[in-house]
Amino acid sequence: DARVTQTPRHKVTEMGQEVTMRCQPILGHNTVFWYRQTMMQGLELLAYFRNRAPLDDSGMPKDRFSAEMPDATLATLKIQPSEPRDSAVYFCASGLVSGNTEAFFGQGTRLTVV
């Protein structure tokens, strides 16, 4: 059963600490998205990659957020230093882009920064 896997599912951390969220996209998918979901803003696109190259990270605060794909099976989203306003659910999604297809979402990482 192919699925997008995100770890950890929940993370509580203190303000100022570094947070790393990981995502394993579905094998063979060449596009990976990072979304953030909050009550205030809904689902916001932070960044996305195609064939491991970053295509658009305009939704991401550059001073503290970074997204990478060290290899085709791993995408990471890092926040350093974390702030209380970063508290949200972070979703990773993967898909195949050849004439557009749907993105498959992971279960999300619920981040709480205290």
Added chain:
Amino acid sequence: GESVGLHLPTLSVQEGDNSIINCAYSNSASDYFIWYKQESGKGPQFIIDIRSNMDKRQGQRVTVLLNKTVKHLSLQIAATQPGDSAVYFCAESSTASKLTFGTGTRLQVTL
């Protein structure tokens, strides 16, 4: 100060009735549209998609209608069931671009 969350429109439907959820999009260049369902504590789940060369597509109990003239998308759910209760999002993209989500509609199914 008081924080204000997104006010999600809510559609309340009786079990067995049909549901219609609407979505307006803004980008006239968008050529691919998806409906997602999100249950509490889970990630969005694909329901049905439609490309801009079509105006209607049917799945199992669901139909998506696309009106490109007024940039409007709708999701129809036939014989709504309690398990259909969730937040529904429309999403749009244009070729080789990012998938952008709407704010969502909460569907409540009453018995």
